[in-house]
Amino acid sequence: MNPFTATIWFKSFADWAENLPVRIHDWILGLLPAWPWLHWLTTALLAIVLILTFYGLFFAMITVTERKGLGRFQNRPGPNRTGPFGLIQPFADAVKAICKEDIVPAAADKVLHFIAPCATVFFGLLTLAIIPAGRHFTALNLDAGLLYFFAAGAASELAIFMAGWSSHNKYSLLSAMRALAQLISFELPLLLVTVPVVMVAGTLSLPGIIAQQGAWTLGGLVPAWNFFTPWGFFGFIVFFIAALAETNRCPFDLPEGESEIIAGHLTEYSGFKYALFFMGEYFGMLALSGLGVTLFFGGWNAPCEFLQFIPSYCWFTIKLFMMMFMFIWIRATLLRLRIDQLMRLAWKLLVPLALINLVVVAFWLRTGDWAGPLQLVRWAVAILLELVPFILIGRHMSKGLGPRKYKYAQ
Amino acid sequence: MNNFSTPSVPKTTSAPETGCPVSPFTFHTSPFAGPSSASGATVRAVNDEFHGDLLEISLGPHHPSTHGVFRMNASLDGEIVTKLKPVFGYLHRNHEKLGETNSYLANVPYTDRLDYLASLTNNWAYVHAVEKLAGITPTERCEYLRVILGELGRIINHVCLVGFLLNDLGTSFTPLLYSLRERERMLDLLEELTGARMMYNFFRFGGLRTDVPADWLARLKHYLEGLFARYMDEQDALLTGNEILLARTQGTGILKPGLAISAGITGPGLRASGVDYDIRKVDKYSIYDRFDFRVPLGEHGDTYDRYMMRMLEMRESVKIILQAMRDLPDGPVNDPKAKSRGLRPKAGEAYGRIECPKGELGFYLISDGTPNPYRYRVRPPSFINLTVLEDMCVGGTLADAIITLGSIDIVLGEVDR
Structure with missing residues (x-):
């Protein structure tokens, strides 16, 4: 028995807590x-x-x-x-x-105006059902779970469009247009970047993807999570950026854009409907964070073998919280992009990177039996394949931008 | 600029032979620029069924990013601004007429209310004009203290501007609150000196209201060299090189030097376009010729240059303040013979101007020998800098228009008066 794994009592407590639900x-x-x-x-x-x-x-x-x-x-x-x-x-x-009083504008489409906030929460909850929150905590275990996730998640875009359209407000309309363009564009890299995980796991089922990552290397200290592979690392970065955009979070909060179009689709909402939008937004964030944890961070698996005595649902909650903290951290730090830059980012950077990621993961799977020094070659090739296009495209996109030197009048 | 001062609703006309609405925005008309915008971008000239209508949207008067009760009637083609009309006057307070009914001294507190983010320089410009009119010379110590206070006012204004501009850029208040923290520290010092946090009413003809307390200057120096220097370095390290900031501000809201000169733009906005014009250097008013400071110049005239002008000017202002503290002579602050109350300048006229944080702030006074000015006219930099807003915004996106307005640095108290 691993010396770190404590005593028999510990082990039995862990089993008890794990099986409590x-x-x-x-x-x-x-x-x-x-x-x-x-x-x-x-x-x-x-x-x-x-x-x-x-x-x-x-x-x-x-x-x-x-x-x-x-x-x-x-x-x-x-x-x-x-x-x-x-x-x-x-x-x-x-x-x-x-x-608070619920104010509905006189010119609003009252039915859609009512459905929109309900729909955001509804679709958010639908996506949450598929996330495995623990070893025995998968509310909905579908064979094609990942497909279901994107099908239900994509519907939440409709809710924002509904809100923007039905409010009969120009700011809301602008926001609806921005939201549609943004969400559809970022859906693509988000989807593409999950494909490598499916290729490696060989299944669309989320518990299956987690099971594939449930091992440890280097004496049980380093988990075999997808994040710790070159394609997983880059894939997660693309995934996270796309997730920020999908959930309208800073720096991609253009549909809300409180300094430009005030609150966008939320302008004409008050009271509990307004709160429902927030709930929907956070459920969306939780769902995408949960998916990110599942795909790249081993879901409910413990990071080290000897830490398995902590119940799996606690690990999931901790990982989920850390993902959410990243969202908050970025919100406190970054500025908002402009709409054309946002679209450029999606189509010119994230989609190519996600496609390159597919090539890299194919190479990774193909070279799974390389050992010894070849293993180093495998890592180096994979990292280079990811890094070089990223640097080249990034250089191209930020051409002409940079800090300037200023001269002074004499 | 009268065509800007009335709210105008763009009229839509229909061409009967085609049935398609004809755009009222076929040509962009500007008093300065002609058919294309200053940035060289051309706006859409067709408005057929395929392209759809333009969206006319009224930004303001109550909008988080118009910095007060300012309104922009914008026409949008998708996200592109095709036409933008500034509408102001919502904060009109009859300032100039009021000035004619007050005595010369009673006008000093009113000038605080012009640009309420940098009241000290307003006081100074007015007092400067009255001193020219009445032939009063301030004492030596007073001149030094005025430079210290004026430059402190400039720093406070620029700190605010940088914070609010970054807020317009979409940061969730973080840089703004750090900027306001520094502003609070400076306001605390000024509160101790003048008794007020914003409306100082501190300058007098030929002097200041009081001398500074014994250790006030030492504490100001300690602050500027310590915490404020740290804030500036932090701001530069965290934000000035930020990729998103560069992408958002570089190449947007361009103001060409020719247009800037012909529209009478002054201040950092003009210098960002590369025009070397700083009244502190041109007029050498007060004792600015005794200090060693440099005037930063931009090259592109875009929002990033205007932002950087402020960042660099703050460092120069700190240098001026430290030099003035070093050379500060002893002596009276107020000339005992100078008369403030019941001042009756001889009949005549005077125009006094200084470089206030936003540009050239001038007061034009005509005296007819009575205790009240016969004519009291303000040359407000915010108002005149605002006149080129349309030329800077057309062709850019709505988000660019917001930050362009933010980088012009207006205070509605001064625009509307």
């Missing part, structure tokens, strides 16, 4: 009559309740983390009045949002 599930089913349809229904309902509470609470905690984090980034305390360290702030916000 299954035990609770079995216990509830044991209380019910043994009708198969009732068991099926109860399992489904439990999964729904679990998704709503887990991601709902995660959303609440992320909003307070974001506000406090932004506060610290910006040299101010952030919310700290409501509850200990301002932790109850999101619930106070929710109460406020519910109590």
Whole structure:
């Protein structure tokens, strides 16, 4: 036994914690009559309740983390009045949002105006259902899970367009146009960059992709996650940039663009509908973060072998939180791109890089049996294949830009 | 510039023979530039069914990035601005007429309200004009303190501008709050000196209201050499070379030097276009000829150059302040013989101008020998710099128009008066 893996007691505790959700599930089913349809229904309902509470609470905690984090980034305390360290702030916000008057513009398309915020949350939750949040925590285990994810995720673009169109406001309309252009453009690199993972895992099922990454090298210290391969590293960067754009986060928050088109599609929303948009946006972020964790960071797997005593759902939550923190960090740091630069970034940089990534992963799979010094050659070739196009395209795109030297009048 | 001052709704006319709407924006008309914009970009001349209508959108008067109650009526072709009309006057407060009914001294606090982000230089310009009119010479110590305060006002203004410009660029308040932190520190010092945080009312004819407290200058020096220098370096390191900042600001909102000169642009906006014109060097008013400082010049006249002009000018201002502190002579701040209250200059006229942070701020005064000015006219840099806004924005995107406005640096109190 690995000396790090602690004692038998530790091991049994780990098993107990890992299987706790299954035990609770079995216990509830044991209380019910043994009708198969009732068991099926109860399992489904439990999964729904679990998704709503887990991601709902995660959303609440992320909003307070974001506000406090932004506060610290910006040299101010952030919310700290409501509850200990301002932790109850999101619930106070929710109460406020519910109590506020819901204003619908007279000229708005009232049906679409109502459906749009519901649709954002709905599609966000649909995508969350497929993410494996732990060893026994996959609400919806589909063989073509990845396809389902993109099918449900793409629909959330429709919701933003609905909101922008139905508000009958010029700012909202501009925002709707921006959102459509942006989301459709970034859907492509996002999709392309997941293909290598599917090629390596040989399956579209998300638990299958995680199982492929569930090993360790170098004495159980380095996980066999896709992120620690050349194609996975570059793929994740492309994935993350595309995910930022897909969720309308800074530096790609053009559809919201509060300094240009005020709040874009949110201009004509108030009260709880406004809050629903935020919820939808955060669910979208959580879903894409969860997908990123699943595809590149081994899902719920522990980073080191001896850390397996911590339950898998805790690892997933930690990884999810770190991904979300990256979103917050970038929001506090970066400036917004312009729409033409955004499109250039998608079509001229991210799509070519994602396509090159396909070639690299083909090479990687082909050379899987290279050993010894050939292994080094394999790494070097893969890294060069990724890096050289990136540098060349990047140089080409930033041509003519750079810090300037200024002269002074005499 | 009268055509700018009234809100105008673009008229749409229909051509009966085709049934297609004919664009009212076929030619871009500008008092200065002719049919193409200053950046050389040409705007769309056709408006047929395939291209669709232009979207007319009113940015402001209540808009987060118009820096006050300013309004831009823009016509958009997709995201491209094809026409942009600045509309102002929402903050008109009858400043000039009011100046004619007040005594000379009573006008000093009113000048604070012109450019409320840099009140010290407003005071100075007005006091400078009155001193010219009445033939008053300020004392030596007063001149040095005025230079220190004026340059401090310039730093405060530029710190604000940089912060707000970056906010217009889409940062979620982070650089703005760091800029405002520095501004707060300087305001604390000024509050201690003058008793007010924004409306200082500190300059008097031939002097200042009071002398500075004993250790105030030492603390200012400590701040400028310590925390402020750190802020400047941090800003340069984190933002000036930022790839997105470069991509967003370089090559956008270009102002050609010829147009800038013929439109009467002054200040950092003019110097960003490469025109060497700084009234501190041209007029050598007050005692600016005694200090060693350089005037940075841009080359391209784009938003990045205008941003960098401010960054570089702040460093030069710090140099001036430190030199003035070093050379500060002893002596009275106010000439005991100079009369502030009940001042009655001999009949005549005077135009006093200084280089305020936004450009040339001038006061034109006519005296008829009574305690009130007969004519009181302000030459506001914000207003005149704003007149080329359309030429700088047309052909760019809406996002560019927002940051171009931000880089011009306007304060509506001064534009509308």
